[in-house]
Amino acid sequence: MEKQNDLLMDSSILYRSTQKYYDKMLQDLNLSYAQLPILIEIYENEGISLQQIVQVGGYDKGTVTKNVQKLNTLGYVSILTSAKDKRAKELYTTALTKKHISEIYGIRRDWWHHITQDLNADEIEVFSKFYQTLSNHARSYADLEKTHLQFYKLKKLSLSDFDPYLSCSLYTGGCNLKCPYCHSKDLVYLKENMYPIANEKISEYLKSHHKDLEGIYISGGEPLMHEGILSFLQYAKKLDYKIKLHTNGMFYDRLKRILEDGLVDYVSLDIKNAPSAYAKICGVEDVDLMDIEKSLNELKASSFDYDVYITLVDEFHNEKTIDELGQWIQGVHHVVLQPFKDCQTTIDHSLHSPNFDQILKYKTILEQYVKHVEIRGNQT
Numbered sequence: 001m002e003k004q005n006d007l008l009m010d011s012s013i014l015y016r017s018t019q020k021y022y023d024k025m026l027q028d029l030n031l032s033y034a035q036l037p038i039l040i041e042i043y044e045n046e047g048i049s050l051q052q053i054v055q056v057g058g059y060d061k062g063t064v065t066k067n068v069q070k071l072n073t074l075g076y077v078s079i080l081t082s083a084k085d086k087r088a089k090e091l092y093t094t095a096l097t098k099k100h101i102s103e104i105y106g107i108r109r110d111w112w113h114h115i116t117q118d119l120n121a122d123e124i125e126v127f128s129k130f131y132q133t134l135s136n137h138a139r140s141y142a143d144l145e146k147t148h149l150q151f152y153k154l155k156k157l158s159l160s161d162f163d164p165y166l167s168c169s170l171y172t173g174g175c176n177l178k179c180p181y182c183h184s185k186d187l188v189y190l191k192e193n194m195y196p197i198a199n200e201k202i203s204e205y206l207k208s209h210h211k212d213l214e215g216i217y218i219s220g221g222e223p224l225m226h227e228g229i230l231s232f233l234q235y236a237k238k239l240d241y242k243i244k245l246h247t248n249g250m251f252y253d254r255l256k257r258i259l260e261d262g263l264v265d266y267v268s269l270d271i272k273n274a275p276s277a278y279a280k281i282c283g284v285e286d287v288d289l290m291d292i293e294k295s296l297n298e299l300k301a302s303s304f305d306y307d308v309y310i311t312l313v314d315e316f317h318n319e320k321t322i323d324e325l326g327q328w329i330q331g332v333h334h335v336v337l338q339p340f341k342d343c344q345t346t347i348d349h350s351l352h353s354p355n356f357d358q359i360l361k362y363k364t365i366l367e368q369y370v371k372h373v374e375i376r377g378n379q380t
Contacts, residue, residue, distance in 0.1 A: 007192050018111065025107045029100055030074055035067045036104070042077055043097055047090045049082075149228030150196035152187055154205070158217060162244040162266070165215035170202070172220040172229075176250060178283030179272065180348035181313045181340050187221040188347065206239055215242035215265075224251035224258075233263035246270060246309070249295035250288075256298055267299060267306040268336070273316055274324035281316045283347075300331055307334040308370075312359060314340070314352040322362045326369035333371045337363060341377065 022033035031039070041053055053064050068091060071077040076097045082088040093101075116124050155161070155169035162169075173196065175188045182188060206216070216236055223229050224247045236243055244266040247255060258264055273281045275289055299306045308329055329335070339353040354362070363373045 014115070018115075021111050022107065026104075029104070031076070031104075034063075035071055036108075038064065038067050039071055039076055039093070039097065040104070040108075042071075042091045043093045043101060046092050049088055049090060053091075149223075149226050149232040150199075151202055152190070152194060152196050152221075154197055154202065156205070157213075161217035161219075162215040162242070165242050166213055167215035167217050167242075167244070168205070168209070168213055169217040169219065172218070172223045172226055174225060175220060175222040175248075176225055176284075177222070177248060177287075178347065179281060180283050181281075181311055181316070181346065181351050183341070183343050183346050184221065185345045185347045203235075206236065206241070210239045210241065213241070215244060217244045217246070219246035222248055222250070224248075224254045229254065230257065230261075230263070233258060234261075237263055242266075244268065247295075248272075249292040252291040252294040252298070255295050259298065259302055259304060265305065267304060268309045269295060269299060269306060270309045270311075271296075271325070271329060272310075274321040275328055276324060277316065277321045281313070296329060296332075307336050307374075308332050309336045309338065311338045311340055312354050312362065314354045314358075317354065317362065319361060319365060322365050326366045330369040332369075335366055335370045335373045337366075337373060337375045338377050339375075 019033045022036060026032060026036065037057060038053060041056060042048055045052075050061070050064055050068060053059065053068075054061050057064070068077060068079070072079055074096075075094055078092045078094055080090050080092060082090050116127070119127065150173060151170045152173040153169075153171035155171075158167050158169045161167055171184070171187055173187050173190045173194065175182075178188060186194065206213075218229075223245065233243060243264045245258070245264045246268045248270045249255065255267075259267075271292070272278055278289060279285055279287045296308075310325070337359060339359060340351060341353065342349055342351065359375060363375060366373045
């Protein structure tokens, strides 16, 4: 079967092949692929500052500093104090750079000719513009001082996600787990053509409907794996929304900060299974349960409304694991049991829900340890 083009893999191949070529061709000059664009930038803009290179190349400051220091040690670059500002440093190339610059440009030219050898002039022009556009978009993202939270789905109205509030539902992309029963495969395995909803559209919707809607339900993916969740919750709170957060509990520090700052009104902690069976149901090895336990204890000790949410899958749950799970979460006030339901975007379509009689048995077992157990969703 012919393999479909994969932009991410193709880009990786191009990057790695380019790096290998340059490192090989530059080894006699004691230069590396990482140093080359910085050296050329200095040669073509003598007196440039380190900060200007950071801005032009979209680098982090530490990377530029490290490579400039190496170029200085090798004798290719001089670092001089600016005559205009004694605190600033200016970068200049040395006689050694000028001796080899034609050779360096030739190495760069030969590689460009090699990778574009089957393209005509029009195709090269289109490719160059296309690649420049991608680079500009990448640069604009890298230049952001703070990572913005990206949502990939918006359910404009929900009567059930955040009961009893009339709410909208927002879903982040990406997850640190690969639970086979997950019904959001498209959010766990994000493809290149899966575009986030523009932040402006999210903001516009929340502002224009804050008198009609009472709450926001936030799920994923795993929303707490994104640093931007904090600033988004602060923003949503300023709009006077009630907020419900659905999380797997594996980002305890972030959850603790959110609770301390009062940025949510309700937390649904998605507990997968008993500790002894956790890794299997998560689809990953060596799951560290420490943060989950800390998140659980934090919620139990807090005054926040919360529940423990358990999706029941016949292939993963039995009376023994449910009893062990009950002992683990003992003291929780509210547990929601959600029977597994297959759908188009489920990761593993071979799974099944326990029958209703079995679900009732699980409910009875958990009621030994938990004050209130609710069965929600499909019960047939």
